[in-house]
Amino acid sequence: MKIIDTFLLAFRTVRGNKLRTGITVSIIAFGIMALVGINTAIEAMKQKFTESFSSMGANGFTIHYKQFNVNFGGNNDVKKEKKGARKEKKSNTGKPITKMEAEAFKSRFDYPAKIGLSMFGVRDAVVSLGDKKTNPTVRINGGDENYIDLNGYSLAAGRELSNIDIQSGRNVCVIGSDIAKKFFGTNPETPIEKIIKINNIPYRVIGTLESKGSTLGFSWDNTILTSYNNVRRFFNSNSNASFNIAVKVTDIKNVDAAINESEGVFRSIRGLAITEDNNFAVDKSDFFVGLLLSELSLITGAAIGIGAITLLGAAIGLMNIMLVSVTERTKEIGLIKAIGGKQKSVRRQFLYEAISISLMGAVFGIILGVLIGNVFSMVLSTGFVLPVQWLAYGIGICFITGLLAGLYPAFKAGRLNPIEALRYE
Secondary structure, three states, rough: OOOHHHHHHHHHHHHOOHHHEEEEHHHHHHHHHHHHHHHHHHHHHEEEEHHHOEEEEEEEEEEEOOOOOOOOOOOOOOOOOOOOOOOOHHHHHHOOOOOHHHHHHHHHOOOEEEEEEEEEEEEEOOOEEEEEOOOOOOEEEEHHHHHHHHOOOOOEOOOOOHHHHHOOOOOEEOHHHHHHHHHHOOOOOOOOEEEEEOOOOEEEEEEEOOOEEEEEEOOOEEEEEEEEEHHHHHOOOOOOOOEEEEEEOOOOOHHHHHHHHHHHHHHHHHHOOOOOOOOEEEEEEHHHHHHHHHHHHHHHHHHHHHHHHHHHHHHHHHHHHHHHHHHHHHHHHHHHHOOEEEEEEEHHHHHHHOOOOOOOHHHHHHHHHHHHHHHHHHHHOOOOOOOHHHHHHHHHHHHHHHHHHHHHHHHHHOOHHHHHHHHHO
């Protein structure tokens, strides 16, 4: 019997047992759906993270005094190191970057680059206008004239902070699009020169920001920018509060040279001797993306575990169904052998049946997984995600599942004695 004939016979048999085939296909499809769906969602998360945290681009880096802990809140201090993270020098402890040091670096760093100074204020501010007010979830950040550009924002209307705003620390602010829409509607021009209150302190709005979107429910637009001197006065008077220094060079080829230059300048400002380690950290912009993506590996592992357990159950079920099929078709097998059919033809038929059922489950599972995963990508406002690598893995896994599940039933069918099989009741 030719291979194509064996395959067609196997396919007709599969199609003839619709209920049994449907149940098995559903079990396999569920496992692949979990695997592909979760990994599609993870790809969407990676895409969103890359967009959100690489806003400075590959030609930027940040100087700070402690290892960053990306927690969406803006507080960059960590109390405990995570396993695998870069170890923090002991000399880092208790040595925040002061306003004087940050401003000294900005004036001394003689390199073709844009430099921005910033410090975090609070993450629980309440903004009010008349009878309206926000929940206590608004983040206040202090920055300078370069903060908007170096943090991936852009102006929708109005102006950025000026040197006078920064030096005087006066009560002016640039508001995120969430706050602008809540109080003033969709026109970004409307809030300009209006007075709002932040924790009951009046501020004049000088600009509104374009929407930056959200990541996992965290809105980048629920924020207010004012000068770092204003933040020091009203929101962060802690003497241990530290400044962050963002640097963006004009050419990506100069990043490493700029980092080396910045370390030399800042070591001098911090008064470090040649034998002393750095008591500050320098991280490229893509460091944050790498940190977040490494965390997603845990979710990927969980997805693989869920899919593996489901597919194991599906493989056992498929093997059981194929064994039942061998028993039900004993006479048919005996007849095939009696008219000259070979063992390998019988084995092939049962193997093809098992693989066909498994691959049908893969197709339905992949389609459902991609659709469900892209529902998540719609929530994150990312583009359509197609995890090609995991599609190939899904098909390969199902092929192997069908092959392994069909081996024992196929060999059992191939070894049947034709005379005994014909007499089987």
